[in-house]
Amino acid sequence: MTRPTVQDDTVIKVALVTLAALCHCDPAPGAAPVDGAAVVDGPALADAAPEGLQLRPHAVNIVDAEAAREVREYMLGRASVLPAGARAFLAHFEDSYDFLYVFTDGPVEGATAAAKFSVARRPLLQGLGLSRAASDPRYPAGRLRGVVGVVLNAVGNGPTLHETLHYWGMFFDARFGFGRDRDTNFGPHWGLADVAGQLGGFDLGTVRCAAPPDAAPPCAPDPDGLLRMTAATFGPNANGGDARAYAPLELYLMGLLPRAEVPSPITVWEGGHFVSRDPRTGRMLFEVRATRTVTLDAIVALHGERPPAPPEERAFRGAFVAFSEAPMPASRLDALERWAAIFGDDEPSRSLLSFARATGGRATMNTRLGPAR
Numbered sequence: 001m002t003r004p005t006v007q008d009d010t011v012i013k014v015a016l017v018t019l020a021a022l023c024h025c026d027p028a029p030g031a032a033p034v035d036g037a038a039v040v041d042g043p044a045l046a047d048a049a050p051e052g053l054q055l056r057p058h059a060v061n062i063v064d065a066e067a068a069r070e071v072r073e074y075m076l077g078r079a080s081v082l083p084a085g086a087r088a089f090l091a092h093f094e095d096s097y098d099f100l101y102v103f104t105d106g107p108v109e110g111a112t113a114a115a116k117f118s119v120a121r122r123p124l125l126q127g128l129g130l131s132r133a134a135s136d137p138r139y140p141a142g143r144l145r146g147v148v149g150v151v152l153n154a155v156g157n158g159p160t161l162h163e164t165l166h167y168w169g170m171f172f173d174a175r176f177g178f179g180r181d182r183d184t185n186f187g188p189h190w191g192l193a194d195v196a197g198q199l200g201g202f203d204l205g206t207v208r209c210a211a212p213p214d215a216a217p218p219c220a221p222d223p224d225g226l227l228r229m230t231a232a233t234f235g236p237n238a239n240g241g242d243a244r245a246y247a248p249l250e251l252y253l254m255g256l257l258p259r260a261e262v263p264s265p266i267t268v269w270e271g272g273h274f275v276s277r278d279p280r281t282g283r284m285l286f287e288v289r290a291t292r293t294v295t296l297d298a299i300v301a302l303h304g305e306r307p308p309a310p311p312e313e314r315a316f317r318g319a320f321v322a323f324s325e326a327p328m329p330a331s332r333l334d335a336l337e338r339w340a341a342i343f344g345d346d347e348p349s350r351s352l353l354s355f356a357r358a359t360g361g362r363a364t365m366n367t368r369l370g371p372a373r
Ligand SMILES: [Zn+2]
Pocket: 006, 007, 008, 162, 163, 166, 189, 237
């Protein structure tokens, strides 16, 4: 089954708050724009952008009441797609973008997620657990693969890498045990598995038995039959915001890493239950019914092997657009510009990874905007 929409809960918000502190380490945005031709501030360039647009090299603010309302409703959980935003963007820009990152013009009180992905079009990619191609007729026909809605907040970065990865996963069969713990279904995320990637999961190297203390797994069950283990802080559905590179298994989903280079087997905690978190060390205590291992061979046996992505599946274009009912403050658009430039690998950051860096240089995401009409 293809999920049209992916929601990300408070774990990502926690990650964002953590990143907010990191972000302050970064140098302030450069005063000089990279591409003066696309800046609307200068009087000589005041008419360079069409009416209703504020244009930066990597970000645009479009005044469009319908699209602005739509993305707010989307973040409030009242809409599942962003077609008005896609149409409003394509009314001004050519159809040459794979991913559209649609932002609110500020915080949204009551938002159910920091960001959400929805697929526009995706061929039937082998090896991912998909049963059919995806094509949402509500989105305009064309090149668009997916649309990410994001709440623009003071943090200045978000689960951009995470949301983009949702185009490729995680869609493995539920029988493998990914994406859930004893009580919760985390949807298309890794859950309690040692993937330690953008879609969550723990790092097996940090796991220790509760008793005897500090012993490495395998752990002996307690008299009640449960395994008690601790792990360094992780999220079952997200890790590290845009500061975390894609895990090898995630690169495999994207067709960027061959099967032979993916660590296997993967440890999955069955019936896992989060008990507590040590406020001093951040280590998390879990009760686990059983550990199991899932081999990549077993995944391939069920879903087929993910073929290496061809060149056109490694060089993407993404567009960052914020919709508002009135022109948004320049400072907010500047913050979005910087976010987009970092994501597109046009501006360095000490704490945040570009899409290209997160893939280890195996793919690119060009976020530079073309001319607007
Ligand atoms: Zn997610």
